[in-house]
Amino acid sequence: MMTLLILAVLVLGFMVVLRLSRIADLSRELGGLREENIPERENRMSGRLMWAFGVIYMAAFIWMPIHFHDVFLPVSGSEQGVWIDQMYDVNWIVLGFVFFLTNIALFYFAGRYYHRADRRAYWYPHNNKLEMVWTIVPTVTLVAGIIYGIIVWNKITAAPEPGTLQVEVYSKQFDWTFRYAGKDGKLGATDYRLITAENPLGIITRKTLADRLAALKQEAAEATAARDKQMETLPKDVLEEKNKEIAHLNRTVERLLGLQKLMEDDIAVNGDNSSYLHGADDKVTKEFHLPVNTPVELLFRSQDVIHSAYLPHMRSQMNTVPGMTTRINLTPTITTDSMRLITANPEFDYILMCNKVCGVSHYNMQSPLTVEKSGAFKLWNIMLPVFDRSGGSTAMATPQEAAATHTAEAGTEGAAQEQAAPENE
Ligand SMILES: [Cu+2]
Numbered sequence: 001m002m003t004l005l006i007l008a009v010l011v012l013g014f015m016v017v018l019r020l021s022r023i024a025d026l027s028r029e030l031g032g033l034r035e036e037n038i039p040e041r042e043n044r045m046s047g048r049l050m051w052a053f054g055v056i057y058m059a060a061f062i063w064m065p066i067h068f069h070d071v072f073l074p075v076s077g078s079e080q081g082v083w084i085d086q087m088y089d090v091n092w093i094v095l096g097f098v099f100f101l102t103n104i105a106l107f108y109f110a111g112r113y114y115h116r117a118d119r120r121a122y123w124y125p126h127n128n129k130l131e132m133v134w135t136i137v138p139t140v141t142l143v144a145g146i147i148y149g150i151i152v153w154n155k156i157t158a159a160p161e162p163g164t165l166q167v168e169v170y171s172k173q174f175d176w177t178f179r180y181a182g183k184d185g186k187l188g189a190t191d192y193r194l195i196t197a198e199n200p201l202g203i204i205t206r207k208t209l210a211d212r213l214a215a216l217k218q219e220a221a222e223a224t225a226a227r228d229k230q231m232e233t234l235p236k237d238v239l240e241e242k243n244k245e246i247a248h249l250n251r252t253v254e255r256l257l258g259l260q261k262l263m264e265d266d267i268a269v270n271g272d273n274s275s276y277l278h279g280a281d282d283k284v285t286k287e288f289h290l291p292v293n294t295p296v297e298l299l300f301r302s303q304d305v306i307h308s309a310y311l312p313h314m315r316s317q318m319n320t321v322p323g324m325t326t327r328i329n330l331t332p333t334i335t336t337d338s339m340r341l342i343t344a345n346p347e348f349d350y351i352l353m354c355n356k357v358c359g360v361s362h363y364n365m366q367s368p369l370t371v372e373k374s375g376a377f378k379l380w381n382i383m384l385p386v387f388d389r390s391g392g393s394t395a396m397a398t399p400q401e402a403a404a405t406h407t408a409e410a411g412t413e414g415a416a417q418e419q420a421a422p423e424n425e
Helices: 001-031 040-067 077-110 128-156 206-230 236-273 336-342 374-383 399-424
Strands: 164-173 175-180 283-285 288-291 296-302 306-312 317-322 328-332 351-353 366-372
Touching: 040 077, 077 128, 128 328, 164 288, 164 306, 164 317, 175 366, 175 399, 206 236, 206 283, 288 374, 296 306, 296 317, 336 366, 366 374
Parallel strands: 164 296, 288 366
Antiparallel strands: 164 175, 175 283, 296 328, 306 317, 306 351, 351 366
């Protein structure tokens, strides 16, 4: 309401100024003065005002970043972020130099050479050398900027060293899920058709595939039975809909049978190296943790639409695209605790947020990120339940067996883990 009022006052004020200037014009005309015959005193005044405006304008330009410095992002929390910041600084220096050079010239000349009856403008129509300079210099500068950008981009997306810690960041409307590799250190294969409430990332194991196939077969059988029972009574279009549904279910079953064959063939050829065997010990969690000073490969997938994983404090961002895996390298360099000291904010948390308007709750699609020392990270990671305790076989493991695996995994910290582990499962 207040905003509307202020806006109305501004509009009315503007109209009043327009009217006043019209009145001034008319009174001048009545006084026998022609519009273009502005007295020299007024022209000089305009020139001085041009200078004053230029000074205020540039002072504001310098004042703003100084004044608002505390709302800028703190120092980069990752190695890659430092490269981005450097690139940003170089761009600012070049742009700042050009900005001040051109704007000082603009305001100086506009104010200095106001119209005077005894002064004629110098007619300078063309200069090839000048044309060359202001074409070639910006071209070279821009190309250099682009090449610099490509070099940084290539470093951020370079293939990581073998054995680099992989973390999957999975997006869907409107939250994030994370996946860490288990003991084998490798993330297992996935398929969107296996996505269920229990398997939100669609991880393929012998068990998830068999379960999904059984569920789909049952669904198809039930749908067929229901249709057959109502065959006589259903209207033709509804019947057709039902037939389509059943055909779709049967098609999915067939394709998953194909996937099952593919999986078994792959396991037969590659043995333990088959990516179909890597999924069972994966860990799926809603918490995002990363170890400090450790290179990480972040892998991004999306379930529904394009999202963008943005880590502002790391200066990192990557689109997450349905149907493909995108990736970046990230080496966090400052733990959350240290960052709390640096920012003098005990509540500070690194944040992962969606930076692509993806739907109604886009604004709330965020997740904190904890960066911690390697030991604390490992401890946290060990506590996470593995995705498929049966180890990917079709038979479910007994709770005792599962607890045993857990303790073995915990290694030296086993004693502490044993007590805490059951709560986590
Ligand atoms: Cu989103």
